[in-house]
Amino acid sequence: MTQPLSTKPPPDRRKQMRYKAKEGVLVSPVARKRKYWKMLDIGLGGMSFRYIPPLDLHGFSEIDIVTQDLDFALEGIPFKVISDCEFVESSSSFIELRRCCVEFEALTHFQESVIVEFIKRYAFP
Numbered sequence: 001m002t003q004p005l006s007t008k009p010p011p012d013r014r015k016q017m018r019y020k021a022k023e024g025v026l027v028s029p030v031a032r033k034r035k036y037w038k039m040l041d042i043g044l045g046g047m048s049f050r051y052i053p054p055l056d057l058h059g060f061s062e063i064d065i066v067t068q069d070l071d072f073a074l075e076g077i078p079f080k081v082i083s084d085c086e087f088v089e090s091s092s093s094f095i096e097l098r099r100c101c102v103e104f105e106a107l108t109h110f111q112e113s114v115i116v117e118f119i120k121r122y123a124f125p
Helices: 109-122
Strands: 019-021 025-029 037-042 046-051 062-067 073-086 098-104
Touching: 037 109, 073 109
Parallel strands: none
Antiparallel strands: 019 037, 025 037, 025 062, 037 046, 046 098, 062 073, 073 098
């Protein structure tokens, strides 16, 4: 059974600092059919991205991070969904968008080091 979609974000309980992702950074839940969504922010403990529903993210356990120019790719990052709420931005849009916040789980040392390098290259301090 999936959880109902929320309209408001949960309280911030992050243990790691988050950094705003630069333009052109995408994420894709690992599945047969790929859909790529815009990354909003990232930290050592997790990230958030926006997407167009209806995508049930609770059925996924791994996610990939790539850049549009294919200069960077990190595949198979284990995660769990922490929150999934309506994404509200300053400009009005006719398309419903959602914000999904995920927590990374059981990263290998390699994955951790690549995420650190990714933050240095593709995120704003």
